[in-house]
Amino acid sequence: MKTFRDRTAVLTGAASGFGLECARIAAREGMKVVMADVQADALEAAAAEIRALGAEVLPFRLDVSKAAEVEALGAAVRERFGAPHFVFNNAGVGFGGLIWEHSARDWEWVLGVNLMGVAHGVRVFTPMMLEAARQDPDYEGHIVNTASMAGLLNTPNMGVYNVSKHAVVSLSETLYQDLRLVTERISASVLCPYFVPTGIHRSDRNRPAGDVAPLTASQLVGRAMSEKAVTSGRVTAAEVAEKVFAAMRERQFYVYSHPQALALVQRRLEDVVQGRNPGDPFESRPEIGQRLRDALREAGATAD
Template identity: 55%
Template sequence: MGMHDLAGKVAVITGAGSGLGREFAVAAAGRGMSVVLADVQDDALAGTLSEIERMGAPAVARRVDVSQSSEVEALAKDSLSKFGAVHLLFNNAGVAGGGGLVWETSETDWRWTLGVNLWGVVHGIRHFTPLMLEAARSDARYRGRIINSASMAGLVSAPLMGTYSATKHAVVSVSETLYHDLALVTDQVSCSVLCPFFVPTGIARSDRNRPKELVDERPPTNAQVIAHQMNVHAVEHSKVSASEVARMVFDAIGEDRFYIYSHPQAMSAVERRMQDIICQRNPTDPLADRPDFRRKMAQAIGF
């Protein structure tokens, strides 16, 4: 059930103010779609809206905290009221919280990261899927797709990324179940899960949008500082751009493809993890081929 002709259709995108979300919006507008933009950062949201309007695409922008069910519900109602239907839903908003040794992660880090990365996807699914299914029942020609942004961290488990990885593993699992659940009831609506590796976006500096009530006032541990530095370096030095990933996603939409990867070469780590599980091996050390780096990291952490 690939969706090829998207002209005149409607895309809703969370996290649309920057990074992948902004590129999804540009790609959708470039294909003749109307676009509903949602983000928690007002200035970034306004910037994306201006860009889409310059392209001549119908667009609206809404400030939405995806961790709040009522705000996502309002977004769904606004989208329907403005454009009459939703054909593509990008549950894309995400933050890179909770780095460091997993036992050092504060409750506020857990709540913030789970709230955006997991509950944001859950709220999107809960509030938009019924609207898409109703559209399918009303029109045999209707086709819809939900694209959930997970991560390569949802398929492997690296050190110092426990909180983020937990949310992204959950998004992969929820997406796989959503795929099967939708297949039970319709052939007009389906879904995909995006698992990018490091891509140059603003996610490494997510703290700029962190709610005041979820700010961790404690000074970061050595491991948390190292995790943040590694994340910033990897994101900023990626050779695959957000616009390239957006193109990959729209190609997958046209090909009715569920799993979407930005860095096929990273799949060797996924294969190794799966073999560990199948063979009941202890988890393979992801830094085994970089012993000097592993030693320096352990020394810097201070344990």
């Protein structure tokens, strides 16, 4: 996708992080910007900022885990702007802890946002984009789904998050292949960031209320370690957003914030191909693994 001016971008998780940074670039590129987010106050402030950059903005308060709400977003986009050209299925939540300690509600929440939010976006917007491509020979479009390096690795004490992001990578690779079967003018990418300061470590502020159990010891450890890793990240969300737009221009599928982390992915894939037991994920940084073990044992989360 080479041209952005006068075209339409739809971004979920648009009030912060990668979503907001991509909205800023979209506005500078002359795009019409649809901004969707679950936090109404943050969305209002973000939409005002993007309008001030000169863009036409449609804000939409949205819980991406709800099929009907994503369908309503699609209808609103079609009515206001027609089929979008750039769809960024970006909304996501982070949540750590030992995998057996996640409640059923936690699984529903994380998979609902991280996986079903992407699935709903693909289901709603891809047919609109294909229809536009059939009707307009100049139409071109691109779908970007936000996964994570956790979609290519399996870091301990991050079970439900890992599962959700592996599923997004699989969904995105299949989307890319399926689109190639039917069109040359719409493509897809998957964004796999590592630790980037975005605010995802504060996701449990949106954890469903009601009968949800208090955070377990391992979940509290996971939150603390995630906060430290995320807030100390040196690659910015703005830099990652630039990589997203570069990927669309070059029709690049895999988008990495930290390409150096692919050495860990390679070791994991070698384990898979050679039938070896999973290796030590902290082999290159043993101090981090020891810190996690010590924190879990101090918190009483282990059987030792």
